[in-house]
Amino acid sequence: MHFATLLGEFAAGLNNLVNTWNGLGLAPVTVTSAQIEAYQLNVLANGPPASQVAILTQLGLTPAEIQGLANFTGASTTTPDFTFPTDLTSVAVSPANWPLS
Numbered sequence: 001m002h003f004a005t006l007l008g009e010f011a012a013g014l015n016n017l018v019n020t021w022n023g024l025g026l027a028p029v030t031v032t033s034a035q036i037e038a039y040q041l042n043v044l045a046n047g048p049p050a051s052q053v054a055i056l057t058q059l060g061l062t063p064a065e066i067q068g069l070a071n072f073t074g075a076s077t078t079t080p081d082f083t084f085p086t087d088l089t090s091v092a093v094s095p096a097n098w099p100l101s
Contacts, residue, residue: 043070 047053048070056066 048066053066056069
């Protein structure tokens with residue numbers, strides 16, 4: 001699968017998630033930048049939560065790959081507040097805007 005196709009599938013999946021969330025009548029959930037930063041610092045200090053490690057392991061990731069994701073998770077220096085699911089389809093989180101270098 002080409003990377004561009006994968007990004008398109010990902011964007012479609014996010015739209016589907018948002019539509020399902022809204023269709024169920026669930027209220028948006030806002031996560032503050034302070035909560036995100038606390039999570040990032042916790043992941044950097046302690047690694048991902050066990051539940052996430054279990055899921056990533058089931059998906060076939062190696063311990064080194066999981067640690068790489070943990071390092072990436074904590075690498076952000078500025079994180080805006082985020083409202084789920086509304087912001088999933090915003091321009092800011094669009095795969096087209098992801099830094100790939």
